[in-house]
Amino acid sequence: MFKLTNRQQRRSLWVLLVGLFILVVLLIPTSNWVKSSTKEQAAQYNSRLSPVIMIPGSSATKNRFDTLVKLLNQESAKKHSLLKVEVYNSGKVSYTGKIRRGDMEPIIVVAFENNHDGYSNIKKQAKMFNVAFEQLVETYKFNNFKAFGHSNGGLIWTLWLEKYFNQDNGVRIKTLMTLGTPYNFSEKSATNKTQMLSDLIAGRDKIPNYLTVLSVMGTKTYNSDGLVPEGSVEAGKYIYQKVVKHFTMMTVTGTDAQHSDLPQNQQIVSLIRAYLLNQDNNQRGNQNNRKVQSSNN
Numbered sequence: 649m650f651k652l653t654n655r656q657q658r659r660s661l662w663v664l665l666v667g668l669f670i671l672v673v674l675l676i677p678t679s680n681w682v683k684s685s686t687k688e689q690a691a692q693y694n695s696r697l698s699p700v701i702m703i704p705g706s707s708a709t710k711n712r713f714d715t716l717v718k719l720l721n722q723e724s725a726k727k728h729s730l731l732k733v734e735v736y737n738s739g740k741v742s743y744t745g746k747i748r749r750g751d752m753e754p755i756i757v758v759a760f761e762n763n764h765d766g767y768s769n770i771k772k773q774a775k776m777f778n779v780a781f782e783q784l785v786e787t788y789k790f791n792n793f794k795a796f797g798h799s800n801g802g803l804i805w806t807l808w809l810e811k812y813f814n815q816d817n818g819v820r821i822k823t824l825m826t827l828g829t830p831y832n833f834s835e836k837s838a839t840n841k842t843q844m845l846s847d848l849i850a851g852r853d854k855i856p857n858y859l860t861v862l863s864v865m866g867t868k869t870y871n872s873d874g875l876v877p878e879g880s881v882e883a884g885k886y887i888y889q890k891v892v893k894h895f896t897m898m899t900v901t902g903t904d905a906q907h908s909d910l911p912q913n914q915q916i917v918s919l920i921r922a923y924l925l926n927q928d929n930n931q932r933g934n935q936n937n938r939k940v941q942s943s944n945n
Contacts, residue, residue, distance in 0.1 A: 695788075695790050695791050696752050697752055697754075697788055697789070697790040698753055698792050699747075699753065699754050699756050699784075699788070699790060699793050700728075700754075700755050700793070700796060700920075700924050700925065701758060701781075701794070701795055701796070702756070702757045702758070702795075702796040702797070703757075703777065703795075703796070703797045703798075703801035703804050703805060704757070704759055704763075705797075705799025705800040705801050705828075706763055706764060706769075706800045707764070707765070708763060708798075708799075708801075709734075709763070710732040710733065710734050710744065710758075711732070712757070712798070712911070713757050713798075714730075715911070716911045716912060716920075719912065719917045720755070720917060720920060720921065720925070724921075726751075726926075727748075728751065728754055728755045728925070729748035729751045729754045730756075731743065731744075731746060731756045732744040732745050732757045733756060733759070733784070734758075734759050734761065735758065735759075735761065735776040735777065736761040737761050737762055737776075739776075739779060741780050741783055753925055753926070756784065760773050760776050765800065767833075767843065767844045770800060770804060770807060770844070771807060773800075773804050774804050774807040774811060774812065775811075775812070777808055777812075778808060778812040781808075781812075785817075785819055791818055791819055791820065792819065792820045792821070792822050793820075793822065794822050794823045794824075794825075794924040795821055795823070795824040796824075796826075796920065796924060797824070797826050797827065797829060798826075798827045798828060798829075799829060799876070799907065800829070800830070801826075801827075801829070802826030802828075802829025802863075802884075803830070803831070803844070803848075805824055805826065806826075806848055806884075806887060809854065809856070810848065810851035810852065810854045810855060811851070811854075813856070820856075820858075822859075822860070823860045823861075823862065823924055824860070824861045825862045825863075825864065825920065825923060825924060826862070826864070826884065827864050827865075827866075827916060828866055828873050828881065828907050829881060830876040830880040831844075831845055831848065831880055831881065831883040831886075831887060832844075832877075832879070833845075834876075834877065835877070835880055836871070836877040836878075836880065837879050838879065838882070838883040845883055845886070845887075848887045849886050849887055852887050852888070852891050853891070855888065855891050856892070858893050859892040859893060860896075860923075861884075861888045861892050861894065861895050862896045862897075862898065862923055863881060863884045863888070863897050863898070864898045864916065864919065865878055865881040865882070865898070865900075866899070866900050866901070866905035866906065866907060866909075866910045866913070867899055867900070867901050867905055868907075873905060873906055873910065874906040874907050875906075881897075882897065884897075898919070900913055900915040900916065902915075
C-alpha cells in the first residue's frame, strides 16, 4: 500500500490550507456584496418616497418649473422640496437643491445641456435622461414615481418608456401627465404622420400596460395653443390608447392657455394636485373623473 512520507503529508496539508485561505478570501467580498445588495433591495422595496419627476421642453432649463413649484406649494400643508438635475453632453450629471428629509413627494426636474428641438435631439435627450434616472434610483431608492412633461418633455418621456424603462427593476411609474406635447410635431392631422410619430406608434407595446396617462392641451385659438396644433397633441392617442390602463385627454382654455404659459396655468396646477400629488388620497376622485373623461381599455 502506498504511504505518504511526512514531507509529502506536510506539503499536502500546506496546499490544502492555502486553498482554503484563498477560498475564504474570495467568499468574503461575495458575501458582503450579497448582503449589501439584499439590504439595498429591501430599502427600495420599503421606501415611501414617491417623487414627481418633471422634464421641460426644448430650450428650457432646469429652472423652467420654478413658478409651477411655487404655485403647487401655495396653500399646501405639505411643501414639496425641489431637486434640479442637469445632464451634460459629456454624461456628467449635476444637482441643485435637495430633497428635504421627511418629504415623501419631492419634485425633481431633469434638464439637459442639449435642450434643442428636433427628433434626433429628442432621442439623445431620452438617452441622457436614462443616465439621470438610474442615478436618482440608486441614490434615493424609490420604488415608484409620477411623471410630468411639458411640450417636448412629453416626447422624451414617451421615447424613454419605449426604449429604456426597465419594468423588472422594481420601480413603477404610476402616472404620466403630458402638457402641450406635439406627438406629431407641427402636423395638424395624424394622416400626415412624421417619422417620430410612426416610430412611437411602432414601439408602443413597450409602454407599461398598468400606466395612467393624462394628455393636456391648451387652446389659445380654436385649434392651437399658439404653437402646437391641437391635432398634434391629439395624435398621442395613437400611441397610448388601448395600450395603457387609462388614457385621458383634456383641454384648458382662458388665461395662460398659450403654449409657453401652460405650466403656470391654474387649471394645470389643479390637475397636477389631483392626478400626480397625494395620489393615494386622491385615488377615488381620480377614478370618478376618469369615468367621464377617459378612454379605458
